[in-house]
Amino acid sequence: MNKIWAITKKELASYFKSPVAYIILIITIAVFNMFFFIIIDSNQEATLRDVFKVMEFLFVFIVPLLTMKTFAEEKASGTMEFLMTTPTKNTEIVLGKYLGSLIFFTLIIALTSMYYFIIEFFGTPDRATALVGYLGVWLEGAMFIAIGLLISSLTRSQIVAAICSYTVLFLLYFSMSFIQYTQGAAEAVVRYVSTLSHAENFAVGLITTADLTYYLSSILFCLILTRISIENRLWR
């Protein structure tokens, strides 16, 4: 446990010791604020439903920037050899890195909690719905991070990691657009794989076991694959 936390702290420090973290934070929050204003201004409703949808969409762009360096940078600079020759379990390395990215991501979400307080000041939003919405956005980000981590563990180039993560996240996010070309079992698969169909429920305040299973199992699946990937040095 101590080692996981040591790696997490190192990851967080590496975010904040480079300008990347601040650029991501400032740009993300600025863009979110803009959309928040536009949505509230046009809907005139005390609900964050549409704000959550926009946030989910934008995380497709943001998360690969957070995760591309996690493993790729370590491999390119040779520090992976250091990590893997210390008496640290591969699971601890993967979890430490995952937590590092997840905490940074949670910070972004925490900064957007002001939206709730703003609409509460001017209206009477449903508190439970908003909380569930935040849970949905957070779960989706947590899944995107797990995918980004896995892809970063497969390559030693940050650019390759970023491009592949974008491709996978775009496919997951937009897979509903392809549903008209599929039938039967394929249609069910596409519908299940699409993050959009799961995120929508959370945005309107609905927690279902199927959606929770979808997010938690894909996070677990990606983390296990990441562990296998670094264990077998699949990037070589």
Added chain:
Amino acid sequence: MIRTERLTKYFGSTQALKSVSFEIQKGEIVGFLGRNGAGKTTLMRVLTSYLPASSGTVMIDGIDVLKHSLAVRQKIGYLPENPPLYPNMTVRDYIRFAAQLKDVPAKRICAQVDKVLNECYLRNVARKPISTLSKGYQQRVGIAQAIVNDPQILILDEPTNGLDPVQIQRIRELIKNLEEERTVIISTHILSEIEQIAQRVLIIKDGEIVADDTLNNLLCDDQGWRQSLEEVFLRLNQ
């Protein structure tokens, strides 16, 4: 302390190690000599459990590296060819991070970090980010992380690569000063370095051990004449 038996390693179809067998006793300082690409780094990576061997066994202190790699890694301090450093971290933070990962008890971490900072003459740069240090200092930070948990075995891959003569001298002194009772393996292609530090030499050529003897025996030819290590090395590598 270290025993390998018929160690082979394939990368695709190229064979990097060909049936390498040797034994190193506790407290020995052994030099791995060989040209670039001879297989020194691969052999070290196999010893540290970073790379699994294709066949053969490595026993460290009686423990099989493949089966109990975590236990083995606790006994080994390893400096890879390029010191594995995080440029944004300060020297002290990095050594502390290494100590945490290497199972140094939480109470002893501070004392241990101070100790290796002193041993490696890093006191005055402890608060500086690693990226601002010169190559010599970075190399010493690399050594500091390798010895932070007082490992019984120290494996150093070309520790003096790219340093100026004064820095090389300092690193040599540092290695010599490291506590006794410690087994040290050093790889290099700088022959004079081996002559000054090592007691025993393994010469590796194309993944095979072509000579394994004490330095004194190696430097005497068949008629008992003294020859230089350079002559021995060139002869074996022809």
